[in-house]
Amino acid sequence: MGRYSGRSSRLILMCVVSLVLFAVEISVAYVGNSLSLASDAFAVLSHLISMIIGLFGVRFSRIRWHKSNTFGFSRADVVGAFGNSVFATALMFSIFVEAIKRFINPQKTEKALLVLIVGIAGLFFNVFNYVIFMDCCYCRAPQGDAETGDSPNDQKSPEEGPEKKKEKKSEALNIRGVLLHVMGDALGSVVVVVAATIFHILPLGNAPCNWQCYIDPSLTIIMVFIILSSAFPLIKETSIILLQMVPKGVNMQLLTDRLARVSGVSSLHEVHVWELAGGKNIATLHIKCQTPTDYQDAAYKIRKVFHEAGIHSVTIQPEYIDHKTSQLLCSSPCISKACDSQLCCSQQEPPLAKTNGYTEKNDSCLSALHKDNGSSKNDTEIPIEYPLAEDSIKNVKNCGMSGD
Template sequence: MNDLVGFIVALIALRISQRDNTPKALSFGWQRAQLLGAFFNGVFLLALGVSIFLQSIERFVSLQKVENPMLILIMGCVGLTLNIISVTFLHEHDHDHEGTNELPAATGTDNNIDLSTLQDTTHPHQDHRHQVIEPKGKGHDLGMMGVLVHLIGDAINNVGVIIAAAVIWKAKYEGRFYADPGVSMGIAIMILLSALPLVKNSGTILLESVPLGVNLDDVKHDLEKVEGVVSIHELHAWRLSQNKALASAHVLTSDDSLTSFMNQARLINQCLHAYGIHSTTLQPELATSIGGDGGRELHGLRQRTVKTASCQISCGSLCEDLTCCG
């Protein structure tokens, strides 16, 4: 029954994520539907593992004798065979699906430049830390992993049933009946250990965690190296899905020219592309005008900005608690 629930949840999530008609209330569409399904399957498995663990403790206290271990052994073998066939099929499907979903850290032309090209451009990206970062794989599809974990958990359960039935069938001592709750407890622990990574990986994306391998301090360091950028604040980076990362930032610039800011934004996008972030929202803010000694005054302005870290386009004190970082 638990396998059926996992299949149904994963199938519904997959169908929803492929819908073309998106409600206006969902500005990002159904892109997190599979993540939500994977998280549900993971939590369901955690609950199942806890339930089996508690039941095994209860069976330790009040021991029950198994009357027909041979029949249980046959049923366990049949169930394990079906599990192996299903896991093999889904593993091959997951491998093919993973190959089509992998995205390089930076592709295309113009704003979507190749990472090697970005690394060779030494002048605008001099001293940038992204030059030592290599693109990371996207990993397995979490929606499919939810189904696989269900099947693997059921296969482990069948293996435990086979072991317990064989011990009860062949052994002659009275304590052989403890094999059933003992194996059940081991199965529960293995289900819990297999479900935890699924819950963690899907949950961190739902919590809008920073993309894997990205250090916001390094990103801020690189963006502030762009010529004309005084400082970066309100910097956020998060994962929309397994394959998509977004970022937003407030850019304090020393030039009031729109053309100059567009050039800065282009370089900022190139830096973020190297980190695997391909969708960016930038809010420009104008710094105080710089006089004769531009370099020295810009350095002083940057130091003052770092100390105050104040936003020039603020919401006001009344709605401070309602901002994203309030």
């Protein structure tokens, strides 16, 4: 098998082919004064860089744990995809500017036959790269969430049954970034062939520029917009992961509603859900229980709720109700007040659903507060606005004073 095998060896082969193609295309582009061929050559260069990034991303993403990175390098693919798409966007902008300049100062394509031959050769090599790429990399299903593992807090595993949802296979975002460049190269070669064919069949000779001179920049601009239509969604998808936003398809309102209804849970806060890499969702939360037994029973049910939502790595921090503190506040403060601002849940202000997923359940005062709206004791209360959270604190304190 050797040191390199599978998609790594194929990516190396594609890198070599792309390097040769870039050298040939950029030389002929300057000789033939072809903007489309020069654009295609630089697109091949970006493709080459993306494959180099992709090659390292593939290898680093296999590292599951490192002393300097406890999550491993699972996001190497994501970072590579983000870099590839941003680089492609920047390159397309540069090509777009050159096309506008060619509109202002139209120029003829020289040696159209040579440009046409190189364009056809480039199209052939791009199709060859595309076939190799799809065969070795893109169609191979990643292992998905199974490698992420579950939290040490997991005591039981949900029963597997026929009604279990099929877990989504994570897509290799980095490979998608490389595929974006492969498609761009192939499209660029098509533009070169079309433009060169027109100049070869209808040569201008010594005649001044006419409509033919605008074919080259026009097709180039079309190519730019097609590539950007694929690059922007990839930038958005990778940015969501890097910003640790809620994964697509996870409804936090519905999720917190279900978690709040779990028996044995008095309240929960600091509900965080994010995506480590493509399809590998992770969740953390704090729950308050009356007794350790309540936590043991609730932990399994909470994991099942997350499992059904497609989240399989869950860390649960149990907190036990202390009558000296409000249920609205976290029971695990820092040992010093100086570091309170660095806590996930500060003691200076009540947690908010809008910022960190606070949910309060089965509180008689909150139920009384919303009696006029038809809320019952078992209803789930999820404060959204800050004043509502403050009113909840005041009512909890008032209930405590009246109880005394």
